[in-house]
Amino acid sequence: MNQYADPRSYRFWLLNFGLAVAYSGLAAVTGRLFAAFGPLPAPIWPAASVALAGVWYFGRAAWPGLFIGATLAFWFYPLLPPSHWLAPVIAFGSLVAAITANWLLQRRCGPVAPFYRVPHVIVFMVGAGLLQPVIAATIGTSAVSLALGRPAEGLFTIWLKWLIADSAGALSFTPIVMLLARPRPVMSAVLPILEAPLIAVVTLALSVAIYWVANADTYVVYALPLLVVLPLAWAALRFSLIEALAILLSNALLAWIGTLLGLGALNAIGDRYPIYTLNLFLIASIVAILGTNVLVTELHERQQALRRARRDLEKKIRARTLELSASEARFRNYFNIGQIGLAEASADLRWVRVNNHLCQMLGYSERELIGVSCPLMVHPDDQAAHALQQRQLLAGEIDRISMEKRFRRRDGSYLPTIVSIQAERGPDKTIDYFFVAIQDIGQRKTMEDELRRRATVDDLTGVANRNHFTEWGEREIARAHRHGTALCFMMFDVDHFKRINDGFGHLAGDIALKTIAHHCRESLRGFDLIGRVGGEEFAVLLPDTTLQGAAELAERMRYGVAKQTIKAPHGMSLPTITISIGVTMLKPDDRIEQLFSRSDAALYRAKQAGRNRVEIDNS
Numbered sequence: 001m002n003q004y005a006d007p008r009s010y011r012f013w014l015l016n017f018g019l020a021v022a023y024s025g026l027a028a029v030t031g032r033l034f035a036a037f038g039p040l041p042a043p044i045w046p047a048a049s050v051a052l053a054g055v056w057y058f059g060r061a062a063w064p065g066l067f068i069g070a071t072l073a074f075w076f077y078p079l080l081p082p083s084h085w086l087a088p089v090i091a092f093g094s095l096v097a098a099i100t101a102n103w104l105l106q107r108r109c110g111p112v113a114p115f116y117r118v119p120h121v122i123v124f125m126v127g128a129g130l131l132q133p134v135i136a137a138t139i140g141t142s143a144v145s146l147a148l149g150r151p152a153e154g155l156f157t158i159w160l161k162w163l164i165a166d167s168a169g170a171l172s173f174t175p176i177v178m179l180l181a182r183p184r185p186v187m188s189a190v191l192p193i194l195e196a197p198l199i200a201v202v203t204l205a206l207s208v209a210i211y212w213v214a215n216a217d218t219y220v221v222y223a224l225p226l227l228v229v230l231p232l233a234w235a236a237l238r239f240s241l242i243e244a245l246a247i248l249l250s251n252a253l254l255a256w257i258g259t260l261l262g263l264g265a266l267n268a269i270g271d272r273y274p275i276y277t278l279n280l281f282l283i284a285s286i287v288a289i290l291g292t293n294v295l296v297t298e299l300h301e302r303q304q305a306l307r308r309a310r311r312d313l314e315k316k317i318r319a320r321t322l323e324l325s326a327s328e329a330r331f332r333n334y335f336n337i338g339q340i341g342l343a344e345a346s347a348d349l350r351w352v353r354v355n356n357h358l359c360q361m362l363g364y365s366e367r368e369l370i371g372v373s374c375p376l377m378v379h380p381d382d383q384a385a386h387a388l389q390q391r392q393l394l395a396g397e398i399d400r401i402s403m404e405k406r407f408r409r410r411d412g413s414y415l416p417t418i419v420s421i422q423a424e425r426g427p428d429k430t431i432d433y434f435f436v437a438i439q440d441i442g443q444r445k446t447m448e449d450e451l452r453r454r455a456t457v458d459d460l461t462g463v464a465n466r467n468h469f470t471e472w473g474e475r476e477i478a479r480a481h482r483h484g485t486a487l488c489f490m491m492f493d494v495d496h497f498k499r500i501n502d503g504f505g506h507l508a509g510d511i512a513l514k515t516i517a518h519h520c521r522e523s524l525r526g527f528d529l530i531g532r533v534g535g536e537e538f539a540v541l542l543p544d545t546t547l548q549g550a551a552e553l554a555e556r557m558r559y560g561v562a563k564q565t566i567k568a569p570h571g572m573s574l575p576t577i578t579i580s581i582g583v584t585m586l587k588p589d590d591r592i593e594q595l596f597s598r599s600d601a602a603l604y605r606a607k608q609a610g611r612n613r614v615e616i617d618n619s
Contacts, residue, residue, distance in 0.1 A: 005061045015058060016065025023050045023069030024076075031077045033260070043275035044256065045165040047073065048136065049173035051098035052128055056105060057181050063095060070094045086147045093139025097166075100135055101127035113178040115241050116301075121294045125287055128170040137162035161276060168279040171286040172252060179242045196239055200247050203231040207251045211258035211278075214265040224265045225281055232285055236292035244289050252282050341417070341438035347431045349374045361417075361440050363410030374436070379406035379414050394431070399423050407438070416445045458532040460510055461517035469531025473541050473592045476529075480543065480586055488542040488550035489595040491603045492520075492557070492581040495611040497536040500574060508568040509536075512577055515566050523557050539596070547585040547616065554581045554614040562612065578612035585617070 006012055027047045051070070054062040070091030077087075104127040105114055114120035141159040145151065151158050210224045228251060235244040258264040259274050266274035341358030343351055351369045359366055362377070375383060382405045389401045400422045406414040420437040456468035464472065473489075480487040494500075494516060501509040513536060520538065521530050529541040542550050558579055566574045582602025584595055598617045606615035 005059070012061060015061060016068070019050065019054050019058075019062055019065030020069035020072065023047050023054075023066055024072040026050060027070075027073030027077065031073075042165055043161075044172070044279055045169040046173050048094070048098070048132065048166045048169040049177060051094055052101055052132060052170055052174050053177040053181070055095075055098045055102040056178065063099070066098065067091050067095050086143055089143040090140045093143070094136050096139070097132040097135035101132035101170075104131060111182070113175075113182050115175060115179065115290060115294060116297055118291075118294050118298065121290045124175075125171075125290065128174055129167045129283065129287070132170055133163040133166035136166050161273075164276055164279050164283070168282055171283055172249060175286075175290065176242060176245050176249065179245075196235075196243055199231050199235050199239075200250065203228060203235070203247050203251050204254060206231065207254040208258075211255040211264035211266070212261075213263075215268050225278075229285070229288075232289060233292065236289040237296055241290070241293045241297070244293055245286075248282075248285055248289055252278075255282075341436075341440070343369075343436040343438065345374055345421075345434040345436055347433065349434065352433065358438060361409075361415060361438070362407060377408050379408065382406050393421065393423055396423075396425070396429055396431075399425075404441070416441050458517075461514050461532050463517050463521060463538070464529055464531035466531060466533045469529060469533060469539060469541070470592060472529055473539075473595075476541055476543050477586065477590065477592055477595075481588075485544050486546050487586040488545045488547055488583060489586070489599050490540045490542070490550060490554055490581055490583045491533070491596070491599040492538055492540075492554075492579045493534070493603065494536040495578045495580055495607075500577070504568050504572075504574060508574060511569070512566050512574060515564055516561055516577070516579065519560050519564060520557050523553065523560060533596075539599070547583070550583050550585070551614060551616055554583050557581065558612065558614055580606040580611045581614045582606055583614060583616050 027045075030042050030044070030046060033042075047070070051066050054066050067088075071087050074087035074090045104123060108114075108123040109117075109120040112120075114124040137159050140162055141155060144158070145155055206228050210227065214224055232244070232248055232251070235247050239247075255264070255278055256275070259266050259278050266277055271277050336356045339357060341361050342355040343358055344353040346352050350371055350373050354366055354369045356366075359369065362369070389398070389403065392398045393401050400420065402418065402420040404416065405419045406416050409415050418439045418441055420439075422435040422437075424432050424435060426432045456464060458465045476487065479485075494512065497509065497512075500512055513532075517530070517532065517538065520540070524530060524540065524542075527543055528545075531539050531541075533539045542553070545553075558581055561579050562576060564577065566577060568574055580603055582599040582605070584598040584602060586595065598619065602615040602617040606613045609615065
């Protein structure tokens with residue numbers, strides 16, 4: 001701890017004084033208690049836990065106090081002769097052993113008590129139960145053999161006893177000290193209030209019976225120590241680690257005292273080293289408790305983590321469900337509020353979802369549209385259009401197409417639309433569904449038709465205007481030249497039209513022009529074209545027509561116009577209206593200008609010849 005590391009601080013000296021007193025005092029009590037077992041080692045060495053726990057908790061600040069305490073402990077240890085070098089060497093070995101074990105713990109486990117993860121427990125067992133005792137036993141045994149000579153029991157026997165004593169002391173007391181120094185909430189189930197005291201009483205009762213009461217006449221006395229395993233296992237599985245270790249330590253104290261007094265099962269079976277056998281059994285019990293408890297702790301932690309994760313997941317699912325519901329509601333609102341037809345279609349192009357506007361556009365209810373094949377509602381003439389794009393869309397070559405389609409409405413009429421189709425694909429690139437946007441372009445089509453009509457039709461008479469007539473005429477002339485077919489051209493105008501305007505008004509003149517244009521148009525074939533090319537001048541294009549046929553048609557038109565009865569706006573009949581016509585035929589290399597010129601010349605001759613007649617261009 002940092003506040004103890006400064007030698008100028010009173011905390012540093014207070015800490016080291018306390019550690020020195022704790023180590024030397026515990027060693028003195030141990031020496032007095034086990035004096036009958038010879039100078040070294042004692043059957044169990046609890047001071048090893050003071051060294052390990054002190055270095056683990058206080059770090060380097062604890063080194064001086066532990067070294068001084070260990071030196072004093074071994075200097076005044078019963079039956080061990082004082083030596084100016086033996087006690088410091090054994091103390092040095094104990095300190096080095098604790099430092100080495102702590103280095104392993106800090107490196108692998110960090111600052112927390114190493115009892116909450118299986119790898120940490122294994123590291124603690126290796127460090128406290130093996131590494132620390134091996135180092136301390138090796139240095140201590142070597143020093144004692146140099147000072148006192150080779151022991152009668154053999155060097156290895158003394159080394160093994162020392163190792164068992166330090167291991168039992170470190171494993172018995174260090175976990176409880178560490179857990180008390182740095183406690184951590186243990187994730188265990190809520191237990192009945194009397195369960196822990198009951199198990200403790202049962203364990204202690206068994207310890208008294210086995211290590212105090214049992215004798216050579218007791219049935220299967222050699223197997224009695226195994227009975228304690230049952231309540232200890234229960235404690236390891238059900239209780240926190242500190243509770244289980246407290247029960248084990250209470251059992252160990254009773255067992256040590258009874259065995260030292262020559263009582264109990266281990267003495268009854270004639271064991272040569274009963275206290276060391278007890279220590280080995282204790283070490284095995286500690287290892288089993290630590291291992292079992294850490295497994296149970298990890299299981300509880302994982303169960304609680306799983307429950308927390310499940311609760312969090314359920315919260316997220318509920319929140320996500322609410323978000324999805326809100327998102328679905330927003331989507332439904334957006335889906336239905338727009339003034340455009342929106343729909344989802346399955347991979348086989350059947351309606352899956354349609355919005356209200358699409359239903360209004362087509363005149364069907366949503367229920368009537370769901371499941372209907374989209375192509376079956378398209379005008380037959382439009383189904384073949386854009387076939388290549390549709391095949392590319394289905395094949396995955398493109399993801400979106402846009403086209404004009406006419407959809408059949410409920411009343412049998414067809415609605416012109418622009419259809420945009422977006423393919424939505426899954427991870428395997430297959431089509432999951434299509435998103436379809438359908439825009440009503442009926443009004444636009446009407447406006448386009450009207451604009452087209454105004455661009456090509458004369459407003460007054462309803463026949464082609466001059467521009468449209470000229471463009472159409474050029475195409476027909478080119479076709480006639482290409483195929484070598486006949487083509488005739490005529491021009492006519494109304495005789496004395498100015499008199500009608502001046503005498504009856506321009507409105508009467510307009511009525512006259514409309515009547516004449518209507519009559520002449522009715523006289524023509526479907527592929528013939530009539531156009532108004534001037535005020536009262538008209539032109540007629542006659543594909544696949546000979547000059548004789550054109551002359552006969554012109555005569556019928558002239559005669560029919562003269563027979564028309566035309567009413568003025570005020571109800572009076574206009575005087576007979578006549579027309580003069582000039583007719584010409586297409587010649588090689590002619591363009592429309594030449595046809596206009598020759599037919600106009602023929603028309604002029606008809607005027608000069610007295611009007612109301614047909615003049616043929618024979619040039």
